[in-house]
Amino acid sequence: MSPSSLKLLPLAALLCGCGPESSGPTGRFGLDVVMSSAVANEVHALQVTVLTRGSSRSCTELQRTCLNSQVKREDMVALQDARGNEGRALRFTVDLAAMQNGGSQSLDVDVPVGRDYALVIEAMAVGSPSRFLGSSCNYLKVVNSGDNAPLVAAPLVLTEQSCDPSIAP
């Protein structure tokens, strides 16, 4: 096969839909979280945590202050990020330049297959110790590796509190 035809193969496979199923986020539910400008001006990192017994929790309450002061460690599910890092809470450094230019940042969190979770994203400001800027709490009815229920994410607005949201992995 000539080099030119080899170049065409991926294109043809893509257009015909003959290739393997995407291993990316396509086809699964996701959270599209909107962050207010006030949070974006100060945020340094985002910390993602998933709690068990989601339906028994009040997201309104959880969003008021640091999660670590409201729940026990055993309530947090062990998570993994795309690079294989594991922990009860995963921390992602924010690419502020990209986001403030109208772009977005994608985070992938692997959650054990299960039901009745609450997913909390906490915005952290740089400093020692870190400062809590606000959080977005969302109920996850079910997580499996197929298609999941749709989800409306809570916006991340400034709810600055003098607490350190850090959760040890």
Place this chain on the structure above:
Amino acid sequence: MHRHDLPSRLGVLLLVMGLAAPPGLAHNLFPPPALSQLGPASPEITRAREQIDNGEFEEARRTLQAGLDAPDVTDDQLVELYRLLGLTALYLGDENQAREAYEKLLQARPDYELPRTAPPKLRALYARIKEDIRSRRVRPVTLDVSPVPNSRGGQPLEVSATIQELALGARARMFYRRAGDQAYNSVDFVKDRNDKEQFRAVVPAYDVPAESEPYEVEYYFEVADAAQRRLAGRGDSFQPLMFQVLPQQQTAAADGEVSSGRPWYKSPWLWVAVGAVAIGGTAGVVALSSSEDRGRVPITIRVDPSQP
């Protein structure tokens, strides 16, 4: 013809055949996505798929409209109905309706992406619609409401919610029924006079009377547009949430205490056992349907400059 041109011309020929082929053949070239195979079943969805497969697009369009008008459409069904309606409209050359369908789909599930197996023409239209929505800053309805805690009977039950971007003509309601009843009652969320995003619904006292034994109430929240299409919600009629109505004298500490006079079918232990079997069965299905024990949750973070 140069020899090295042959494979590329064959590729182009295949592509052109795929785009120009009659619907039945096009269906074979572009097999239905996994979503439609695993998606939620409803008589209208099943019938519409058959009609699309047979090239009966006008009939499919009517079937899908009937499906959208049906009561108790779940979010998953709504997404699939709009996806099929968009596809059907495109086959009929009605790009406006296809656009409208995909806008509704994105309203119901803002993160929805077409499967990669979708026809390129469909994917191009979908990408344009998403871009338009972004540039017009059309935002989906968001509903933030906490689960109802166990409550005392014989008094009105008040539920507060935060609803943003509630469209004109849309209604937010709480549906509830005593566990075991067939039909749901509903109460509307009413806007707070001082805060346009704060809403309040009140379940009247006579619907949650105090009794000598505690009992369960099933409920769900739903925001629907003027045509009763679900825009957002928590729980649904098939998978309601639940709270317990406590007797007047019973303290909160006595939650869950069981009377010995309760009929056998109301014993929570029976339902714990049934639930364990059901969860075990579901977990088995999940485990069988996937070789992974983890599911990936993609999270997209954006900055909204309109929010200070």
